[in-house]
Amino acid sequence: MEALKNRILSEGRVLPGDILKIDGFLNHQLDISLLCQIGQEFARRFSGRRIDKILTIEASGIAVACIAAQYFGNLPVVFAKKAKSGNLDTQGLLQSEIYSYTYQKPVMLTVSKDWLRPGERVLVIDDFLANGEALRGCIDLLGQAGAELAGVGIAVEKGFQGGGDRLRGMGIDVQSLAIVESLAGGAIRFREE
């Protein structure tokens, strides 16, 4: 998606450790017009698919998913919460432990059983995809719920970290609107499509 790629090129900053900082429009301050364009593009790419619900992950995934949901006929959005591992009172909850590279520790993705039901077809939407840990957790939650994965919509994928391609290799339809192939030397290079 050209508008997103151009924005990444003009405002993204590459920090040591292959970090791409785009917190002026996607991760901390949110550009609502751009999010609308992103949502429209997801709707175009997943058109004709039966989708009952959108699942995302707090925090910035919520912004992308909620705006996008409007272009899917106002589908309900459920967000997985990030709880500390080992929390009490897991009754009624679906939980999946993932490793957070951002926080450098395990995080427990948590969704109430009330909001993911057997047979529901669920589109997972998130802002970022790197190693794919968060998505692995979401897919695990869907499996626990007996729900089905309808596809994955991602705004920015760090292609060189391999998570997206691993999921594609499992037959999952991962649609990323900008795939960053390399940040070597501080230069942002996108995958050819």
Added chain:
Amino acid sequence: MEALKNRILSEGRVLPGDILKIDGFLNHQLDISLLCQIGQEFARRFSGRRIDKILTIEASGIAVACIAAQYFGNLPVVFAKKAKSGNLDTQGLLQSEIYSYTYQKPVMLTVSKDWLRPGERVLVIDDFLANGEALRGCIDLLGQAGAELAGVGIAVEKGFQGGGDRLRGMGIDVQSLAIVESLAGGAIRFREE
């Protein structure tokens, strides 16, 4: 706002400790159509005001603020992150410690100085208002930034916890779309308007 109140009455559950659980449409699963109505109502109540930006607080505040921003001409939305108190590397950050009654511990609200600038007029939007700690933190962050508070838009206020009225007593324009006056005996009663 009648649509919101009716939804609270039909789906809200009152739990011990004066907890109002409305996670089927506002706090965990999100009803996008209802969020659109909420956003339109905020735009109506704050029409004619100069507003440059919307500030909210992760996580479920992001949903309310982003959908609402569309009815304010796609204003940018910034969300305050909830960091553990005592985090390192506070350079470039605005921080305000609040007490979280949900987590029963202090939480550090954090916003990058890049995204709250001197002179900006900021509307704070959040899903819930109870004791007002989160808003106190937001107002503190705005003060540190040299920004101005244009008003506060809240979906659901727990009026009996006093936070909203304390802020109104300070001259702040707090617009809450549903003010719960009492949960006594498990019955949800709204404030007369």
